[in-house]
Amino acid sequence: xxxxxxxxxxxxxxxxxxxxxxxxxxxxxxxxxxxxxxxxxxxxxxxxxxxxxxxxxxxxxxxxxxxxxxxxxxxxxxxx
Amino acid sequence: xxxxxxxxxxxxxxxxxxxxxxxxxxxxxxxxxxxxxxxxxxxxxxxxxxxxxxxxxxxxxxxxxxxxxxxxxxxxxxxxxxxxxxxxxxxxxxxxxxxxxxxxxxxxxxxxxxxxxxxxxxxxxxxxxxxxxxxxxxxxxxxxxxxxxxxxxxxxxxxxxxxx
Numbered sequence: 001x002x003x004x005x006x007x008x009x010x011x012x013x014x015x016x017x018x019x020x021x022x023x024x025x026x027x028x029x030x031x032x033x034x035x036x037x038x039x040x041x042x043x044x045x046x047x048x049x050x051x052x053x054x055x056x057x058x059x060x061x062x063x064x065x066x067x068x069x070x071x072x073x074x075x076x077x078x079x080x
Numbered sequence: 081x082x083x084x085x086x087x088x089x090x091x092x093x094x095x096x097x098x099x100x101x102x103x104x105x106x107x108x109x110x111x112x113x114x115x116x117x118x119x120x121x122x123x124x125x126x127x128x129x130x131x132x133x134x135x136x137x138x139x140x141x142x143x144x145x146x147x148x149x150x151x152x153x154x155x156x157x158x159x160x161x162x163x164x165x166x167x168x169x170x171x172x173x174x175x176x177x178x179x180x181x182x183x184x185x186x187x188x189x190x191x192x193x194x195x196x197x198x199x200x201x202x203x204x205x206x207x208x209x210x211x212x213x214x215x216x217x218x219x220x221x222x223x224x225x226x227x228x229x230x231x232x233x234x235x236x237x238x239x240x241x242x243x244x
Contacts, residue, residue, distance in 0.1 A: 014200040015207055016191055018226030021184055024233055028181060034233045061134070065148040068131045069155045070181075071188030073200040076134050076144075 006054035006079040009063050013048050014073050025070045029063070054079035085224055087242040089231035094180040096173040096228070106224075107169030109217055113190040114160040117153065127153060129192050132200050159185045180232035187225040194218045220244075 011022070022041035027034055044050045055063065060076055067074035083105075086097040098106070116125050127149045133141035134148075159182045167173050175183060188199075194214040195202055207222075208215040227242040 012200070015202055015204045016195075016199045016222065017188060018222070018229060020226050020229035020233060021188060024181065024184060024229040027233065034235070038233065061144060061148065064134050064144075065152050068134070069152050070185050071199070073132045074134070075132070075136070077136065 005057070007057055007060035007076045008054050008079050009052045009060055009067070010049050010075050010077060011044055011052070011067060012073040012075065013044050017071060019045055022072060025067065025072055028070075029066055083220075085220075085227070085244050087224075087227040087231045087244075089234040092177060094175045094177075094228060094231045096175075098171045098173070100171055102220075103169050103171050105217070106220065107164075107167065109193075109221070110160065110164060110186060110190055113186075113193045114157070114164060116193060117157050117160060117189075125192055129198050130156065130189060132198065156185070156189055160189075175228075175232075177232060180228055184225055184228045184232065187221050187228065191218060191221050191225075194221070 011026075019038070019041040022044060023034065023037040026032060026037040026040055030037070032040075040050060052063070054060075064074045064076055082099055083102040084097075084099045085102055088095045088097075113125070116123055117130075119125075127145055131145070131149065131152060134144040135141045162179075162182050163186045166175075166179060173183075192199055194217055196206070196209065208218065223244045227244060230242060
């Protein structure tokens, strides 16, 4: 992990979390309205993944940890 | 004996009515997984089964687990403790939003105990090829996770009734 570079959090589709479950996690962590989160969960299911805006290394890792604690598959990749 | 769970949402509250056998079996499953989260060896559930690699490569992923793994597991264990502390296996369960989020989290992670691979790696056509023939238990965890989440997301002015 390079501390000075930015990192993209990617949330992946899987075969075990329901769309509603993913939407509920996004609503909690991103504090977005339920409808937006449902749409985002559908998009993840359709496209296979979704990426969030780049973050500094520490907050990006914390966010991935929060998503994984809630059962989602989330990963980190260097921002382009 | 009929198994069922009726999930309703109204006015910020999620209520679940279970058949007695459903409540008993589900409570037993969650208690068993909670015990295994705190255990080690063959019956324990490893971090690599609970949480996927955070990075593309193994070394940074292992370093991520070193930094965050213990706290992440502690959060999962705490959610199991809260759910089991609030529900002794009775046929009625009433949850506020935080309680519903906890229950969804617990239902999601409990699936790990019944799958042959980490949850996120299981192909759709192998979902019900579970350990020890636990297809029905896995199916209940998965369906209830979906229903609890859908109920928790419901708008306050639209009642929700889900049945499985």
